[in-house]
Amino acid sequence: MNGLLKLSKLIDWLTERIGKSIIWLVLIVTLIGAGNAVMRYTFNYSSNAFLEIQWYMFSAIFLFGAGYTLMRNEHVRIDLIAGRLSKRAQTWIDIFGIIVFLMPMAIAVMVMSWPIFLLALQNNEQSSNAGGLVVWPVRLLVPIGFFLLVLQGISELIKRIGFLLGRCPDPTEKPRKPTPEEELALAIKAQKGEL
Template sequence: MRALLLFSGFVDRLSAQVGKWVYRLVLVTVLISAFNAVIRKVFRYSSNGLLEIQWYLFAAVFLLGAGYTLMRNEHVRVDVLAGRLSARAQAWIDIFGTVFFLLPMVVLICWLSWPQFVESFVRAEVSSNTGGLIVWPARLLIPVGFFLLGLQALSELIKRIAYLRGMGPDPRDQAGRAPDAAAEGLAGQAPAAAGDVK
């Protein structure tokens, strides 16, 4: 289990680094959008390339940030019933949802999107819009984003199993903390928590 927790800590740190870059992409997207709006209004000039780069960057923020959002436990949840259950019951619900819904979806989308990226790359596909951009980088975002989401899903699964086995704290309590601190908390509390198991 310790090796799995080390893997989980590595994935959390990777997701945190990707999250930092996604924050920067949000700023870049806003600046490009503002620049595009200004030149369109002031100079009566419009560029399909500028519009498409906005779409690409928005897709990158959404897809590449999904794993980071999962790590922070900030995805939308419907906790009308689950929120009233114990922390252990919530951990079991998360495990069930991850194993039977999230991971199969990630595998399916990666499997379906990879050939589309490869075909687009080999054909050097370009947007059908005049002055449009090459398409394959946008298609590549889909399998990469879902692969990172799948890695983080495995990390969350490991943390919940460790919690249920008494080898770490409740991962939901760790979600808002820095990944290094959360990983240290999971690894460092393992002996003490294991003694508390009844």
Template structure:
């Protein structure tokens, strides 16, 4: 169990570092989009390559951060029934969902996407748009992102099995944190209390 937990920590660290690097792509994407819009408005010029690189970067952020979202329990979850169960039942549901839903879906996508990438890479496929970019880097993002998601799935199972065996902490505790809306509401309450304190 100690080896599995150590492996889980390594997977978590890898996916966190990849995601934190991918966060910077949002800034790059924003700068490219802004620059493209300014050039188009001022000089009446545009570039298909600049438009396509924005799509590539968006895909990179989405796919390279998917595993990190799973690690932080930030993916979409319907808690209407799940939240009514005991913690141990919730953990078993997580394991069941990972093994019977996440893994089969991810493996099918991985199996189907890898040959598409290889074909694109060997043929040097480029976009059909004039001045477009090579397509294989974008096609590579899908199998890489899905592979990292599979690794994170194993990490989540290791943590949950350790918890059920009494050998690890609750893997869901303290992950989600308050939502942005909850944080905003708390800030508004603080400001209101501050204003009421000054008015006295």
């Protein structure tokens, strides 16, 4: 189990690096969008390439961020029943969900998207829009993104089994940080105390 927990930490390290890196894509997408709007309204010039590169980057953010979201336990959950169960029961539900739903879906999408990427690369597929970009790089994002999700799914499975065996802390526990509202209230109180 110790070797598996080390593997899990390595996967988490990779996921953390990728997750923190793609945050910069949000800034780049915003700047490209703003630049495109300025060019369109100031110089009456626009290009489909600007729009498509935004779509490509948004795809990268979504696909590469899925594993990061899973690791941070920020994905959508419906806890009507599970929220009332013990941590061990919740962990068993997570294990079931990872094995039965997450992994088969992610592996299937990864495997089925690979030939689509290869075909686009072989044909040097181009956008059908005037001035558009080549398509194969964005087609490659799908199998890579789902591969990263599969890796993180393996890590989450290891951590949950480790938790059940008492070998690691609860992977779903989030460190308690003050909310932005609480931080603001504390700052206001501190400022009033100084006045």
